Amino acid sequence: MSDPNKEDELAGTxxxxxxxxxxxxxxxxxxxxxxxxAALLLAFYPGPSLLYDLLAAPLVAHLPKGATLIxxxxxxxxxxxxxxxxxxxxxxxxxxxxxxxxxxxxxxxYSHEKKLVLPLVISSTLLFFMGVAFSYYFVFGQVxxxxxxxxxxxxTAAPDxxxxxxxxxxxxLAFGLAFEVPVAVILVVRMGFVSIAQLRxxxxxxxxxxxxxxxxxxxxxxxxxxxxxxxxxxxxEVGIVAAQLFVKHTRAPEQDAAxxx
Numbered sequence: 004m005s006d007p008n009k010e011d012e013l014a015g016t017x018x019x020x021x022x023x024x025x026x027x028x029x030x031x032x033x034x035x036x037x038x039x040x041a042a043l044l045l046a047f048y049p050g051p052s053l054l055y056d057l058l059a060a061p062l063v064a065h066l067p068k069g070a071t072l073i074x075x076x077x078x079x080x081x082x083x084x085x086x087x088x089x090x091x092x093x094x095x096x097x098x099x100x101x102x103x104x105x106x107x108x109x110x111x112x113y114s115h116e117k118k119l120v121l122p123l124v125i126s127s128t129l130l131f132f133m134g135v136a137f138s139y140y141f142v143f144g145q146v147x148x149x150x151x152x153x154x155x156x157x158x159t160a161a162p163d164x165x166x167x168x169x170x171x172x173x174x175x176l177a178f179g180l181a182f183e184v185p186v187a188v189i190l191v192v193r194m195g196f197v198s199i200a201q202l203r204x205x206x207x208x209x210x211x212x213x214x215x216x217x218x219x220x221x222x223x224x225x226x227x228x229x230x231x232x233x234x235x236x237x238x239x240e241v242g243i244v245a246a247q248l249f250v251k252h253t254r255a256p257e258q259d260a261a262x263x264x
Contacts, residue, residue: 030103037099042092051084054091055164058171061143065151066160073161083164090172094135098128119193119249127186130238134182137234138174181216181235188242189249199250202243209239 045054059072074080093100101124109117151160191197197205210232217231 027107030107034096034100034103037096038089038092041095042089045088045091045095051088054087055084058087059164059167061139062147062162062167065144065147066162067151070160072164072167074165075163076165079163079165083168086168094132097131098125101128119189122249123186123189127183130182130186131179134179135175137182138178142174142178142231182238184235184238185242185245188239189246192246193250199243199247202246206239210236213239 045051049057063072074083076082105120105124109120188202192199192202213235214228214232217228217235
């Protein structure tokens with residue numbers, strides 16, 4: 004004989020769970036529509052071909068005279084620009100995508116936690132774009148110039164377009180995530196994993212790790228490595244200051260009462 008209380012409990016939790024799934028589906032559909040609209044707009048202007056030309060410009064500028072990128076796969080001239088179109092569409096629609104994520108999790112947060120999420124969504128988006136822009140406008144030129152200066156004169160460079168796309172995506176992700184250091188610092192402090200005092204005490208270790216990381220992702224010339232190291236280290240310091248502000252302004256009311264603030 005079944006327990007009626009248990010049946011009632013299951014019946015009571017089924018509907019909210021289904022509602023969450025429906026809301027998640029709706030949010031994903033809205034995000035996909037935003038990406039689709041962005042892709043449609045970019046398909047008309049500037050178009051997939053021009054988008055690829057823009058993406059390839061830093062490499063083409065450092066190729067020997069008369070050298071071009073090649074396609075070793077029959078469908079690559081069609082598929083690669085299409086991939087770049089959707090990559091650009093996703094980045095263009097990223098604020099909408101992140102807003103849908105925020106709108107989905109917001110109802111389950113306390114009011115003081117909501118103060119934290121929206122600024123982090125906006126700042127993480129801007130920081131990611133800054134990392135992508137930094138890699139495109141500065142790092143690519145340094146990397147390709149070094150490679151061409153190091154390559155023997157008997158070698159004619161003819162990079163494959165798919166390999167170049169994979170390289171670009173990897174660099175965009177690496178630098179986009181590297182620029183998220185302030186957001187990561189704020190989150191680990193706000194979630195209680197570390198304290199501001201510990202972050203300050205570990206400052207020296209972070210700079211050592213940052214130096215190793217920048218040496219791995221930049222060409223082996225001191226100038227570009229030092230610039231990236233200064234950027235990442237500066238973002239760490241910004242994260243410490245920002246974490247202090249966020250912790251102060253996103254505390255729960257009972258925490259404020261306990262501290263007498």
